[in-house]
Amino acid sequence: MSGSQTSETAATGAPEDGLFITLEGGDGSGKSTQAALLEEWLTGQGRTVVRTREPGGTDAGVEIREIVLHHRGDISPRAEALLYAADRAHHVETVVRPALARGDVVLQDRYLDSSVAYQGAGRVLDADEIRKLSLWAAQGLLPDLTILLDLDETVARARLDTSRTRYDRLxxxxxxxxxxxxxxxxxxxxxxxxxxxxxxAARPADEIATEIQAELGRRIAPTR
Structure with missing residues (x-):
């Protein structure tokens, strides 16, 4: 299984051997916990895992992350969307595609669906334009599987309140x-x-992990 491409960019040469998995969901939905559990499980299946995130999966991305999440003062919604797209373009080119080409599993916290949800719906920009911008930045690369950890926003906020001493901009x-x-x-x-x-995502973490593993077990075979 490999990272998919849209028909708009099929000529760019998609990776063929790796597996591209993204985790999505609102803040406080448990993505980091599930990423750690899934990484451990995949490693146990004999897969090489590259665990990464957006923004911040590269040195340049770390600087962009600081701007979009911790900059003091306003950032216009369109500027914010472009910053995320710039991070995505560099990250896909330098981290994601090389890993997929090696046959690795890329396990990523947030991808283009976050942009559509946060900058499109959250910032009330045109969702189709945001998606097109993201696909252009990523040269059409789509995940093989996107795990959406769905959680009521009030429950998510309560979780954040117990684990944060400061909130980022979003x-x-x-x-x-x-x-x-x-x-x-x-x-x-x-x-x-x-x-x-x-x-x-309101259920216990181990139950969620079991469901995710079962789904992946239907999609991939152990290498050893």
């Missing part, structure tokens, strides 16, 4: 922002059911 947004983000994610999953696995 976490600090009001409840209606996060409600729009959640709704957008669910619409994306409904539109592409073959790519998305929607998981109830």
């Amino acid at each position: 976490e600090a947004e009001k409840a209606d922002f996060h409600a729009r983000v959640r709704s957008a994610y669910l619409q994306l999953a409904s539109a592409e059911p073959q790519r998305f696995l929607v998981v109830d």
Whole structure:
């Protein structure tokens, strides 16, 4: 299985051997916990895992992450979207595609669906334009599987309140922002059911991990 491409960019030469998995969901939905559990499981299946994130999966991305999440003062919504796209272009080119070409599993916290949900719905920009921008930046590369950890925004905020001493710019947004983000994610999953696995993130972490592993077990075979 390999990272997929849209028909718009099929001529660019998609990787053929690797597996591209992304984790999506609102802030506080448990992506980091599930990424760690999934990395351990995949390694046990004999797979080489490259665990990464957006923004911040490269040295340049770390600087972009600081701007988009911790910059003091306003950043216009369009500028924010372009910064995420710049990070994505560099990250895909220098980290994701080389790993997939080696046959590795790329396990990534956030990808283009985050841009559609946060900058499209959250910032009330045109979702189709954001998606097109993201696909252009990534040369059309889509994940093989996107795991959406779905959680009510009020429950997610309560989780954040117990684990944060400060919020980043997006976490600090009001409840209606996060409600729009959640709704957008669910619409994306409904539109592409073959790519998305929607998981109830209110359940215990081990139950969620078991469901994700079962889905991946149907898609991949151990290498040893």
